[in-house]
Amino acid sequence: MKNMIDIVQSVILNETGEAVVILDQTLLPTQKVYQTLKTPEDVWEAIYHLKVRGAPAIGIAAAYGAYLGAKQSGASTSAELYAAFGRVKDYLGSSRPTAVNLFWALERLEKRLVTEMKATADVGQLVAALKEEAEAIRLEDEQVCETIGTYALSLLKPGDGILTHCNAGTIATAKYGTALAPIYLGQQQGYQFKVYADETRPLLQGARLTAWELSEAGIDVTLICDNMASIVMSEGKVQAVLVGCDRVAANGDTANKIGTSGVAILAQHYGIPFYVCAPTSTIDLSCQTGKDIVIEERDATEITTKWYEEPMAPANVKTYNPAFDVTDHRLITAIITEKGILRPDFAEGLQSVMNQSEAKL
Ligand SMILES: CSC[C@@H](O)[C@@H](O)C(=O)COP(=O)(O)O
Numbered sequence: 001m002k003n004m005i006d007i008v009q010s011v012i013l014n015e016t017g018e019a020v021v022i023l024d025q026t027l028l029p030t031q032k033v034y035q036t037l038k039t040p041e042d043v044w045e046a047i048y049h050l051k052v053r054g055a056p057a058i059g060i061a062a063a064y065g066a067y068l069g070a071k072q073s074g075a076s077t078s079a080e081l082y083a084a085f086g087r088v089k090d091y092l093g094s095s096r097p098t099a100v101n102l103f104w105a106l107e108r109l110e111k112r113l114v115t116e117m118k119a120t121a122d123v124g125q126l127v128a129a130l131k132e133e134a135e136a137i138r139l140e141d142e143q144v145c146e147t148i149g150t151y152a153l154s155l156l157k158p159g160d161g162i163l164t165h166c167n168a169g170t171i172a173t174a175k176y177g178t179a180l181a182p183i184y185l186g187q188q189q190g191y192q193f194k195v196y197a198d199e200t201r202p203l204l205q206g207a208r209l210t211a212w213e214l215s216e217a218g219i220d221v222t223l224i225c226d227n228m229a230s231i232v233m234s235e236g237k238v239q240a241v242l243v244g245c246d247r248v249a250a251n252g253d254t255a256n257k258i259g260t261s262g263v264a265i266l267a268q269h270y271g272i273p274f275y276v277c278a279p280t281s282t283i284d285l286s287c288q289t290g291k292d293i294v295i296e297e298r299d300a301t302e303i304t305t306k307w308y309e310e311p312m313a314p315a316n317v318k319t320y321n322p323a324f325d326v327t328d329h330r331l332i333t334a335i336i337t338e339k340g341i342l343r344p345d346f347a348e349g350l351q352s353v354m355n356q357s358e359a360k361l
Pocket residue numbers: 050053054055056099165166167168169172173177178179205243244245246256257258323
């Protein structure tokens with residue numbers, strides 16, 4: 001039987017290269033519906049509404065969206081194509097602000113376009129190069145996630161209890177996930193981890209997505225409310241915390257789903273290692289510290305009314321709904337990238353892995 005991570009793909013280009021196909025993550029776990037996105041506007045809407053979500057998957061979707069925009073631009077010269085690409089790049093970049101993978105993918109496509117324009121002015125060939133680059137981003141992400149999984153697995157022991165927050169799994173990436181990659185790789189080697197999934201208020205990525213994908217894969221997963229993490233840790237059930245991230249600053253501060261920093265504080269209190277899994281596409285050295293990371297704020301209805309037919313709060317109550325928070329680098333035991341495991345002090349290691357990545361591009 002094929003493993004579920006070989007079957008579920010959250011974002012791909014269709015066979016004709018005319019549209020992006022995504023698994024609509026807002027309908028999980030009750031419905032597994034694939035949606036076809038034909039225009040950059042469709043892609044923007046899918047990213048904004050978290051139909052496709054998770055930093056690497058957002059980057060892949062944006063790359064495909066930018067390719068579609070260039071293809072559909074009607075440009076007849078390379079200069080027109082470049083201008084059209086710039087417009088669609090800015091547009092897709094306005095969908096969500098925190099995950100740097102979105103901007104990284106769009107910039108990578110632009111770089112490729114500029115390089116190709118030195119060799120050809122043929123619009124068809126330039127569009128084909130954009131498609132190739134977007135496909136490369138998705139395929140590389142599979143490799144990157146598998147490598148992160150292998151490194152992360154080396155830090156774990158068979159039977160460990162692992163707590164995770166939000167969803168950094170196969171559906172948040174091209175395949176394997178980042179924080180969940182070692183769990184899938186460990187399963188293939190008989191590790192028998194016991195995973196605790198924080199539900200992750202307000203949009204319940206832990207309950208709807210992590211608990212779903214791990215249980216579909218036959219992994220021992222226990223769903224807990226966010227405010228239960230402390231008791232579970234105090235009972236000795238957690239030997240490691242593994243989370244993904246949306247942006248890593250130059251000093252090692254990391255932005256991830258709202259609530260992550262609280263989990264890190266708890267982990268430090270109970271002496272549990274706190275690992276952040278981060279592809280190099282998530283590292284942003286232009287942010288000196290976490291204070292430079294733009295934190296997305298989302299609609300109040302996500303916390304007042306979203307999941308119940310009856311309102312969950314009094315009408316017109318004041319709300320504050322930041323979608324991410326920053327974990328101080330001093331709370332992080334290691335940052336696990338596809339280039340290796342970084343330990344504090346992170347600044348030097350982050351600079352070194354970024355030098356390696358840039359040399360490759
Ligand atoms: C490998 S996904 C890493 C992060 O993007 C993930 O942990 C996360 O915070 C996702 O937030 P979301 O708002 O669901 O896109």
